[in-house]
Amino acid sequence: MGFRLATVGTALLACSMPVTAWEWRGEAGLEGRYFTAGPGAADYWHNGSAYLQGQLLHEWNDRRDLFTFTPFYRIDENDDQRTHGDIRELMWIHVADQWESRIGIGKVFWGVTEGRHLVDIINQTDAVEQQDMESKLGQPMINLSVVRDWGTLDFYLLPGFRERTYGGVDGRPSLPLPVESDAARYASSAEDKRIDGAVRWQQMFGSLQIALSHFSGTGREPLLFVNLFEFQFEPYYPVIEQSGMELQYLLGGWLFKAEAIRRSGNRFERAMHAADVGFEFTQPGVFGSGLDLGWIAEYLWEDRDERFVSPFASDVLVGNRLTFNDIASTELLWGLIWDPDSGDRIYTLESSRRFGSQWRATLEGQFYSRIDASPGVPSPLSVFADEDMIQLEVIRYF
Amino acid sequence: MYRLIGMVIAVAVLSSGVMAQTQTPEQKGMDIAREADRRGEGFGDFEASMKMVLSSRRGDRSERELRVRTLEGKKGEGDKSLTIFDTPADVRGTALLSWSHADRDDDQWLYLPALKRVKTIASRSQSGAFMGSEFAFEDMRAQEVDKYTYKYLRDEPCGDLTCFVFERYPQDKYSGYTRQVVWMDQAEYRVHKIDYYDRKQSLLKTLSATDHQQYLERFWQPGRMEMVNHQTGKTTELLWSDYRFNTGLGESDFTQNSLMRAR
Numbered sequence: 001m002g003f004r005l006a007t008v009g010t011a012l013l014a015c016s017m018p019v020t021a022w023e024w025r026g027e028a029g030l031e032g033r034y035f036t037a038g039p040g041a042a043d044y045w046h047n048g049s050a051y052l053q054g055q056l057l058h059e060w061n062d063r064r065d066l067f068t069f070t071p072f073y074r075i076d077e078n079d080d081q082r083t084h085g086d087i088r089e090l091m092w093i094h095v096a097d098q099w100e101s102r103i104g105i106g107k108v109f110w111g112v113t114e115g116r117h118l119v120d121i122i123n124q125t126d127a128v129e130q131q132d133m134e135s136k137l138g139q140p141m142i143n144l145s146v147v148r149d150w151g152t153l154d155f156y157l158l159p160g161f162r163e164r165t166y167g168g169v170d171g172r173p174s175l176p177l178p179v180e181s182d183a184a185r186y187a188s189s190a191e192d193k194r195i196d197g198a199v200r201w202q203q204m205f206g207s208l209q210i211a212l213s214h215f216s217g218t219g220r221e222p223l224l225f226v227n228l229f230e231f232q233f234e235p236y237y238p239v240i241e242q243s244g245m246e247l248q249y250l251l252g253g254w255l256f257k258a259e260a261i262r263r264s265g266n267r268f269e270r271a272m273h274a275a276d277v278g279f280e281f282t283q284p285g286v287f288g289s290g291l292d293l294g295w296i297a298e299y300l301w302e303d304r305d306e307r308f309v310s311p312f313a314s315d316v317l318v319g320n321r322l323t324f325n326d327i328a329s330t331e332l333l334w335g336l337i338w339d340p341d342s343g344d345r346i347y348t349l350e351s352s353r354r355f356g357s358q359w360r361a362t363l364e365g366q367f368y369s370r371i372d373a374s375p376g377v378p379s380p381l382s383v384f385a386d387e388d389m390i391q392l393e394v395i396r397y398f
Numbered sequence: 399m400y401r402l403i404g405m406v407i408a409v410a411v412l413s414s415g416v417m418a419q420t421q422t423p424e425q426k427g428m429d430i431a432r433e434a435d436r437r438g439e440g441f442g443d444f445e446a447s448m449k450m451v452l453s454s455r456r457g458d459r460s461e462r463e464l465r466v467r468t469l470e471g472k473k474g475e476g477d478k479s480l481t482i483f484d485t486p487a488d489v490r491g492t493a494l495l496s497w498s499h500a501d502r503d504d505d506q507w508l509y510l511p512a513l514k515r516v517k518t519i520a521s522r523s524q525s526g527a528f529m530g531s532e533f534a535f536e537d538m539r540a541q542e543v544d545k546y547t548y549k550y551l552r553d554e555p556c557g558d559l560t561c562f563v564f565e566r567y568p569q570d571k572y573s574g575y576t577r578q579v580v581w582m583d584q585a586e587y588r589v590h591k592i593d594y595y596d597r598k599q600s601l602l603k604t605l606s607a608t609d610h611q612q613y614l615e616r617f618w619q620p621g622r623m624e625m626v627n628h629q630t631g632k633t634t635e636l637l638w639s640d641y642r643f644n645t646g647l648g649e650s651d652f653t654q655n656s657l658m659r660a661r
Contacts, residue, residue: 025490057661062646066659093659097648100655109514134513147653202654204505209518248518250503252572255520284526285574292526325527327452327460329489357461360488397487 025055029395035172036367037386042172048077053088066093068106070138074129079171082128088138100145105138108156110200110213112248112257113276115298115317115337119244119259121215122198124162128171131366131384132348137162151203161192161218163235173387175233179224183234186218187267194218194239211246223268238266255280257298274302278317294321296335311381315339319348328353344381345369358398364391427548427564434587435543441617443469443647447640452531455631462486462529468540469647476500477540478652482660483529493660495652498540503570506535509657516654525574532603532625532634534574537594545569551579556590559583575602586610588618596629603627614643 031049039045051074058067070089076082091104108122122139129135140160146153166179188194196217203210219242222235240263247258256279264271278298286293300315319335330353337346347369352362367388368381421429450462468479476498483492491511498504506519519535528538546566554563561581568575576599581591588610596602609621623636650656 025487027487059661066661095650095659097650100650100659107514109516111515112518145655147650147655152653152655207503250518250520253520255518280520282520282526290527323526325530327454327458327530329530354486354488357486358488395488397490 023057031393033391037388081168102143128165154200156198158196180232187239207250209248213244215242240265290325292323343370423550426550444643449637451635500542500544532627
């Protein structure tokens with residue numbers, strides 16, 4: 001009797017819990033960049049920019065249904081192409097016992113490595129955002145995720161293609177000619193209305209995590225053709241088939257990682273293969289303190305040899321991540337991507353810490369070394385040759 | 399019914415008293431840990447909120463708020479738990495999923511909402527600080543009995559109660575500790591205090607657990623846990639609230655998918 005009463009009491013308690021209301025969150029960031037190598041072709045040393053991102057959340061039906069809306073807008077001092085807005089998320093998620101559906105606009109990340117995100121293909125890159133190419137545009141999708149003993153199987157139907165964003169002629173870095181999005185051409189006759197599809201299976205076998213994926217549709221990475229009459233670049237989006245594999249193996253403090261893809265279907269190239277293989281090793285409490293020191297090393301490989309197409313034919317990434325575990329959650333990450341053949345080197349530095357409970361500041365640096373910018377030696381990195389920069393960003397959360 | 403249970407306990411206590419004559423301190427320590435574990439069994443699932451107050455030696459304070467959801471493991475499996483961070487605002491929506499295992503390293507994943515990325519945590523980092531606090535990852539996870547060996551030391555008064563005092567030795571070679579001294583009361587097998595000794599055998603931290611409350615007329619949970627780091631002078635206080643048991647959580651609430659929709 002006592003037990004039943006207790007159960008009823010708990011049930012009542014659960015029912016009287018307030019239904020989660022609509023909730024607004026947001027963040028605003030102010031960013032300043034200083035170009036250390038000079039004013040460049042765009043003729044300015046520094047650039048200011050600001051962004052605003054909101055998030056509207058709602059949960060109902062005992063957390064079985066969720067709604068998220070995340071609008072984003074950025075203004076930029078010099079580059080009118082970087083002044084842009086996007087709906088990052090407008091998503092309804094429904095959860096059942098063995099499956100989950102996600103319908104709307106959203107972002108999906110696939111992958112395990114740090115150097116390149118080869119397998120990650122659902123979302124288009126919002127390339128004007130940051131030079132690390134980690135920012136993505138919201139992708140319309142219908143995603144069904146089935147969770148069973150044999151793994152997690154995700155099906156994606158992707159209606160509506162998003163074009164890659166490019167900086168304008170006044171942007172830094174910028175291409176020698178403007179990229180005219182209106183002149184974009186597609187291999188598909190449906191152009192940007194083609195409905196793409198993808199599937200991914202993920203499973204764990206003890207300490208081994210494996211994922212296999214396939215994408216069939218308009219490629220996210222365009223070829224840029226020069227139109228000499230209009231004096232502009234015109235993107236061409238091929239229809240591709242891309243198969244991907246992700247592996248991750250955990251052994252003590254070692255995390256071994258591998259990603260590989262095969263991409264075919266582009267009539268201007270033969271099938272392409274690429275891989276990123278490496279490890280991350282974490283030493284907790286180094287220097288007799290609470291600091292965690294992580295070591296990252298990866299080998300980036302690709303069989304597209306033409307240097308203009310890919311800068312990562314055979315590159316090495318090394319880096320360290322220092323986590324201070326302090327009250328301000330201070331972090332420091334540096335990395336070097338080095339091409340032993342050309343001698344190209346890209347140094348990156350990222351550090352961040354919190355101030356108070358609502359502010360965070362990040363200091364970043366990108367430095368390019370030994371990159372030949374002379375016209376006779378086209379390298380995809382040549383546009384970055386004089387774009388060394390330091391960036392300070394202050395974000396306020398509310 | 400109640401009287402019956404009372405008798406069973408009385409018999410158990412009696413027999414353990416008899417046993418004590420022949421038991422080694424190692425066995426007795428293990429028996430205490432097993433009994434404490436047995437008393438914690440059968441909770442099913444729970445959700446709770448936690449406020450973490452970090453203080454430095456100079457008196458700087460910082461607060462974090464998070465929510466914890468835990469699902470009890472079925473036979474032979476460890477518990478699963480999901481931790482969601484609400485403040486400070488820059489880590490809002492970050493979530494940690496742990497699957498504890500008695501016989502091998504725990505699986506842990508961290509979800510970074512800005513990148514929509516789930517990252518595996520290398521298990522050796524478990525001796526690292528949890529959210530910059532004085533609690534290490536290994537202090538926060540489920541304390542499976544077989545992850546330690548034990549040694550009973552003595553009985554000692556603790557407040558109005560009498561405590562077992564025993565040592566436990568982490569079996570994991572990546573643990574940050576060589577040993578822990580535990581004070582556990584004999585009435586309800588609740589942890590009141592733990593001294594942590596580091597790899598150099600010196601006293602590193604002391605945990606004090608107070609304000610215990612009973613839920614579902616069976617399960618005891620501390621309302622307040624304070625960890626003092628003797629070597630740095632820093633302290634971390636955990637204040638637990640809104641404990642709710644049997645909220646209907648299931649396996650699907652503890653998958654990588656669930657991490658991505660934790661709010």
